[in-house]
Amino acid sequence: MKPNSKIYLTTALCVLAGIVLLLGAFIAIPYYNVWQQEMSGRAEFAKAEQNRKIKIEEAKANLEAEKLNAQAEIERARGAAEAIRIENGSLTPTYIQYLWVRQQSDLNNKTVIYVPTETNLPILEATRLPQP
Numbered sequence: 001m002k003p004n005s006k007i008y009l010t011t012a013l014c015v016l017a018g019i020v021l022l023l024g025a026f027i028a029i030p031y032y033n034v035w036q037q038e039m040s041g042r043a044e045f046a047k048a049e050q051n052r053k054i055k056i057e058e059a060k061a062n063l064e065a066e067k068l069n070a071q072a073e074i075e076r077a078r079g080a081a082e083a084i085r086i087e088n089g090s091l092t093p094t095y096i097q098y099l100w101v102r103q104q105s106d107l108n109n110k111t112v113i114y115v116p117t118e119t120n121l122p123i124l125e126a127t128r129l130p131q132p
Contacts, residue, residue, distance in 0.1 A: 087095055 068085060
């Protein structure tokens with residue numbers, strides 16, 4: 001073979017390989033796109049399924065918390081009924097005041113109470129402010 005024929009043969013083989021690769025790409029790319037969309041759909045489905053399971057678990061936790069809150073409320077009502085029974089079945093104004101003061105002792109529920117004086121004017125708390 002002549003040197004020029006080797007160049008022509010190499011060039012022809014390269015062109016033929018390029019055409020085969022190009023045709024292979026035209027055939028493979030649509031199949032790859034379909035596969036990629038299928039994998040993307042499976043991933044989204046798995047994510048949606050996981051989110052649904054999370055919501056179900058949160059709802060179960062909320063239901064359990066509500067059941068426990070209801071039980072606590074029932075016990076509180078039983079305690080109040082027992083306290084009223086001990087008080088001879090009547091709610092006296094003094095006992096109601098006691099319950100209100102006890103309820104005010106909650107740290108998250110601070111209330112400032114102004115006690116009226118003989119002239120029905122409240123005692124102002126100006127003395128609690130720092131003097132300039």
